[in-house]
Amino acid sequence: MIELRSQIPEGPIERKWEKHRFEMKLVNPANKRKHTIIVVGSGLAGASTAASLAELGYNVKCYCYQDSPRRAHSIAAQGGINAAKNYQNDGDSVFRLFYDTVKGGDYRSREANVHRLAELSVEIIDQCVAQGVPFAREYGGLLANRSFGGAQVSRTFYARGQTGQQLLLGAYQALERQIGLGKVAMFPRHEMLELVLVDGKARGIVTRDMVSGAIESHAGDAVVLGTGGYGNVFYLATYCKGANATAIWRAYKKGAAFANPCFTQIHPTCIPVTGEHQSKLTLMSESLRNDGRIWVPKKAKDPRPPNQIPEEERDYYLERQYPSFGNLVPRDVASRAAKRVCDEGRGVGPGGYGVYLDFADAIKRLGVTVIQEKYGNLFEMYERITAENPYQVPMRIYPATHYTMGGLWVDYNLMSTIPGLHVIGEANFSDHGANRLGASALMQGLADGYFVMPYTMGHYLASNKLESVTADHAAFKEAEARVAERVRRLLGIGGERSVDSFHRELGRIMWEYCGMARNEKGLKAALEKIPALREQFWREAKVPGENEELNQSLEKAGRVADFLELGELVCLDALERRESCGGHFREEFQTPDGEARRDDEHFSHVAAWEYAGESRRPIRHVEPLHFEYVHPSQRSYK
């Protein structure tokens, strides 16, 4: 039976992290080089952790499934990164960023974690500037800011529309420096397929070399997972194609609790689906909502092209319903509003699942040059995909799965319920509650990696006596055998149906019953359909090729097999959370005007699921949430 001990330090919120940093144990510099830390994933969280731990003197082994650590999907984040610098003198502060994030998360996150994140945000910008991240500047040479979805202050730092890329390259370069110095051993094209526990502590992993098929064990003193979110369970998502839940799912099955799996984020501004062949959805940065105006025709099924619909026949529905935030309402609110107008038959574009994002007014006000400078690369990307010119015709957008706030449960030290297993970035559940605000994923990934893990890892190593363990230990041999058996099983299914078709079908079930709006009947239906589909997968899937080669079908099959299990947990969690909050919208629980209605009396808690064995219902544990500083209220953006 697991116990959820959050380890939140005592004291006033603004002193907790400082106090904790002093109280944590330290590892003597000469002893650091005796420890080996395994870091899985090389995105913002993984790369910054690996680089920072190596800088401290630890030996680090870092793994990624791509051909280079620079490819991780953090690279695709466009808009920016928040920091409470208050450079704009517009009323920002650490407390305000903390407040906005707790409120934005619809009061389902831990106050102490979020406050630490807000404090560290300030140092992240300093660190990235020092690394040479080419943030946007004003003419005087100082850092520029913009406002970003859901915030009334300008606290977002950005590098054109490529902020994630530049931050990741900063972390990647720091990582490569350590690789060059021999402190980090990098394993690209390696996929983690098993977590290994010795005496109940995480002591290593088993990987598959994706080129040779070799199944190998790697031992260390602790394991850190920075393997990202599980949004590809929806098949169509803004995630990269390779993003998968295998690492966290293996950990879950080894005893790490999975927290709030139903908290998934649907991003309002993505390019709509065009057909069956669609392999992924592309996000258009939320920053576009600063200048673009969202509208649909007032009349249902209006056949006219947008430019021929006069002003008075357009419904700028966000500005109408939420006059104080307008087009900048948080993501969950904007997404649901888009779904609502499309369900009313007022959606635009082929299939009717789209709304306009119109720049005509902004171009009139600011001129084409300014718009080009701000959004040029996004407009180009849009034009490439749709063959439409957004300088002339409004963009068409529709919500798509974008982020998962849920993830492995971690304590204040970012350690899971398995001692020694730390989880960082999107892979954990800790900071965003039921809805993540824009420009805060990058912030969290880097806070975890540069400024939290270097302290809490030392504390773990100094407080635990760890016997020396090598990859020859029986636990590793056993795990290797399990991995080999699973690979053999996948290759031997011998059916006729492609793995992709199963993934697509799972995605359709998830989107239909567990997407932007959920209800008891639908979730119960999904909970029957998913196990049936899973059974069918293990009977009818076709996985060609062999293990001892680069086999992309085999890689996919393993990931889809895990999604077929995880999807069920997401739906189960959604069913059990009988309230609406943030991205989790249960149709039974809404206010008369269609907004999410929380139930703080019964659900002001984190739901953490414990694996109970094959075909047994997982156990739902609860970590109560306490709000001392930000008092829960009905979120209002009107």
Next chain:
Amino acid sequence: MKLTLHVWRQKNAGDRGRFVTYAAPDISPDMSFLEMLDVVNEALVAKGEDPIAFDHDCREGICGMCGMMINGEAHGPRRATTACQLHMRTFRDGDQITIEPWRADAFPVVKDLVVDRTAFDRIIAAGGFITARAGSAPDGNAISVPKTAADLAMDAAACIGCGACVAACPNASAMLFTAAKVSHLGLLPQGQPERHARVRSMVAQMDREGFGTCTNHFECEAACPKAISVRFIARMNRDYLTATVTDRGAPASAEGGTG
């Protein structure tokens, strides 16, 4: 659309490889080039054949993982576009399309269209960074950076490390890739202390990896999906010359790794 594909198939690094022709009879102009390959692969799997291996990940033109020669052009005919952002409406019904992996000694083929580009990572490890330990940074606004320098640095920093520049170059040179990183960091005040050591180490590593030299064909810029300018190569050459003259005798890098 109905297309005919001539695709390079090579089982592994040791295999000789050959072209195989496939029909792609039912292609929508709205598909991306990679979605077209997905459709072809689904059909191959259905027939019990090995699908075509190709690298890809973000499918939105930023991760740099995809890349292939399409009718002899890196990432295909559309300027400043990665293969994943190239859409089939660029082609005409009935077209013959030849698809090959990047060809360069420093990028050995792993399988079919997949190549090994870790040489790029080793060039970065040799010096493509600013040494800034976590925790030691001054306030972000302590050092101002002229907007023009920041903007130009960003132009260079936009490189996605896909390798198209190498594949397009008749000499398989990595000068544009290396110059982009040398310029990005060398343009910023934070990058000055290591500027000379950086350019010397990175160029030395580039040579060790077996990339060719630059003879001003400028195919790299034409193929670059981020349209990075060859002027950065001139900037790197200038830095390199200054560094070799002023640091004569000093080791290439005081602390940076050798890759």
